[in-house]
Structure formats: C-alpha cells, structure tokens
Amino acid sequence: MREVPGRRVQANGRYVYVEESGQGQDRVVFEAGGGCGRTCWDPVLSPLADQARLVAYDRAGRALSGRTTQQLSIDDMAADLIAMxxxxxxxxxxxxxxxxxxxxxxxxxxxxxxxLRGLLLVDALPETSPVYDTWDQTTKKIDNMLAVTQTLSRFPPLARLFSGNVRRLFSADTYQTMLAEDFTPAGISQTRQEIQAVAAAIPQFRAQPPQLPKCPTIVLSAARAAKGREHQNAAIREHQRRYAENLPDGRYEDVASGHFIQAEQPNLVADRIRRLLSRNS
Structure with a gap:
C-alpha cells in the first residue's frame, strides 16, 4: 500500500488526518467526495508536486481520522475544513x-x-439540480444497498468485487489503501452517514443557498454519462453550467470523463489548479 507521512489535526473537538506533500510557496487544499478520503486525489498530486504545497485529508469519521460518535452535518464538515x-x-x-x-x-x-484564492469544483452537483427533487427516496435506496454491502465487506473478495469501478481508475497502491480504509464495514458506515448529511443539507441549501464565492471559480463537469443515465447527466451538466454563469468570476467546462475526473483526467485537473494559482500570483 501507499506510505505517505501524515498527522492527525484537531478540528472542533474532533480529529482529521492530514497528508502534506509537494513544495513551493503556493498552497492547495483538497476536499474529497462522499465515500472517499484523501487517497482519491493521488493522481493529481504528482503533476503538482514541484509547484505547490498540497494538503489532502480525511474528514472526521473516515479512514485514518478515526471514528466519530455523532452524525456530522455538511456544516460540521465545513467547520472542520476551516479549522484544519x-x-x-x-x-x-x-x-x-x-x-x-x-x-x-x-x-x-x-x-x-x-x-480563498480560487475554487475548483470537480463534478460537484448544485442543489438546484432536479436529481435532488426525489433525493429522500434515492437516499433510502442507496442506504439499503450500502447496509448489505457493509455486512458483506467483511469478506475481502466481496469488498474487491464491490469496489471494481474504483480499482480500474486508480493505481494499485492507491486502490489497496482505499480497500483497507474505505471499503470496510467502518468505511461504508461512514459513507452512509455522509449520504444522510447530504439529504439533510439539500433543503437547507435550497432555502438559503451559500453565498457565491467571490474568488475565481472553475466548474468541471463530467461529460460521459453512465449507461442509461444520459438524460440525468444532461440535466446535471445544465445546472452546473448555470451555477458557473451566476458566479462573479466563474468558468464552466465540459470534460471527457466519468464522475472521477481527477482519476481519468489528472493532468487536466492539475492544469486548472495551476490556472487558479496564477490568477493572483
């Protein structure tokens, strides 16, 4: 498995596990998607290693950050990110x-x-998307599926089966670390909690959206839809485009990729990070 030095950092009475790599005066911080930890950014770190100091971390409750005793909200996670x-x-x-x-x-x-010098949103779904109109029902279905997966993930061959889509995208050492940290009963339990946090946050975001970021912002949208989800993907991309167009300093971009753009197009993601770094240099 990958071996990268890291440390636990206190954040609001909880701990998050942080890995720092790269070199340079500039700083880049990475926030993973649901069900993922710091390792999902591995493909992007190498292209940037000689240009910036890079910070990737596990949210509280995930992977090497250790378990939490409470259900964390999106606001809690944001507060932890700020504290970190x-x-x-x-x-x-x-x-x-x-x-x-x-x-x-x-x-x-x-x-x-x-x-905040710049913001890069990698296939992030705006709360305005119609996908969220029935999110409560979707959350129940996903949670039922993950409950079964959580039990079966105790058996390594089944855990590898469930994570086959990730295995194809990441290097062998990164995947082995993901398998040991994220595709375990504890990791899947945390994923279930994160999905619940999203379900609770969407009505709040729709009622009172976060203030628009004033910094330069790039929105990357995955143009390649999963089979049978072409219509849904088109709707998501349209709402991502609208979000970017409403920003004070925003740019929207289609990317020839599936959802894990950082794994399929790491050099493109690294290039867009460089653009944001150069905007205020």
Whole structure:
C-alpha cells in the first residue's frame, strides 16, 4: 500500500488526518467526495508536486481520522475544513472539491473570505439540480444497498468485487489503501452517514443557498454519462453550467470523463489548479 507521512489535526473537538506533500510557496487544499478520503486525489498530486504545497485529508469519521460518535452535518464538515486549514495552511490557498465535497467547500467558502484564492469544483452537483427533487427516496435506496454491502465487506473478495469501478481508475497502491480504509464495514458506515448529511443539507441549501464565492471559480463537469443515465447527466451538466454563469468570476467546462475526473483526467485537473494559482500570483 501507499506510505505517505501524515498527522492527525484537531478540528472542533474532533480529529482529521492530514497528508502534506509537494513544495513551493503556493498552497492547495483538497476536499474529497462522499465515500472517499484523501487517497482519491493521488493522481493529481504528482503533476503538482514541484509547484505547490498540497494538503489532502480525511474528514472526521473516515479512514485514518478515526471514528466519530455523532452524525456530522455538511456544516460540521465545513467547520472542520476551516479549522484544519487554520492549523495547517498559512495564508491563502486554492480549494479543490469533488462531488459531495462541493457542498462542503461552498459552505466553507462563506467563512474563508480572502484566504480563498480560487475554487475548483470537480463534478460537484448544485442543489438546484432536479436529481435532488426525489433525493429522500434515492437516499433510502442507496442506504439499503450500502447496509448489505457493509455486512458483506467483511469478506475481502466481496469488498474487491464491490469496489471494481474504483480499482480500474486508480493505481494499485492507491486502490489497496482505499480497500483497507474505505471499503470496510467502518468505511461504508461512514459513507452512509455522509449520504444522510447530504439529504439533510439539500433543503437547507435550497432555502438559503451559500453565498457565491467571490474568488475565481472553475466548474468541471463530467461529460460521459453512465449507461442509461444520459438524460440525468444532461440535466446535471445544465445546472452546473448555470451555477458557473451566476458566479462573479466563474468558468464552466465540459470534460471527457466519468464522475472521477481527477482519476481519468489528472493532468487536466492539475492544469486548472495551476490556472487558479496564477490568477493572483
């Protein structure tokens, strides 16, 4: 498995596990999507290693951060992200967020103010998307499926079967770490909690959306839909485009990729991070 030095950092009475790599004066912080930890950013770190100091972490309750005794909300996760950056990242930084992490990042952006140098949203779903209209029902179905997966993941061959889509996207050492940390009963239990957090957050985001980030923002949208989900994907992309167009300084971009853009197009993601870093250099 991968071996990268890291440390636990206190955040609001909880702990998050942080890995720092790369070198340079610039700083980049990565927020993972639901069901994922710091390892999902591995493909992007190498192309940026000689250009910036890179910070990837596990949210409280996930992977090496250790278990939590409470159900964390999206607001809790955003508060932890802010606390972690205060402890680890001096000055300004670019924030990169994937999928569910986009909700966390946008909520955190309200309080980060001038420290936020740029924001890169990697196939993050805006709360306006019609996909969320029936999200309560979707959450129940996903949770039922994950409950079964959680039990069966005690058996390594079945855990590898359930995670086959991830195995094809990441390097062998990264995948082995994911298998040991995320595709376990504890990891899947945390994923279930994160899905519940999203379900609770959507009505709040719709009633009172987070303030629009004032920093330069790039929205990457996965253009390749899963089979049978072409119509849904088109709707998601349209709402991602609308969100980007409403930003004070936003840009929307279609990417020839599935949902894990950072794994399928790591050099593109790294290039967009460089663009955000160069905007205020």
């Amino acid at each position: 950056t205060k402890a680890v990242v001096p000055g300004e930084f670019v924030l990169v967020a994937h999928s569910m992490g986009g909700l966390v990042a946008r909520r955190a952006a309200e309080r980060l103010g001038s420290r």
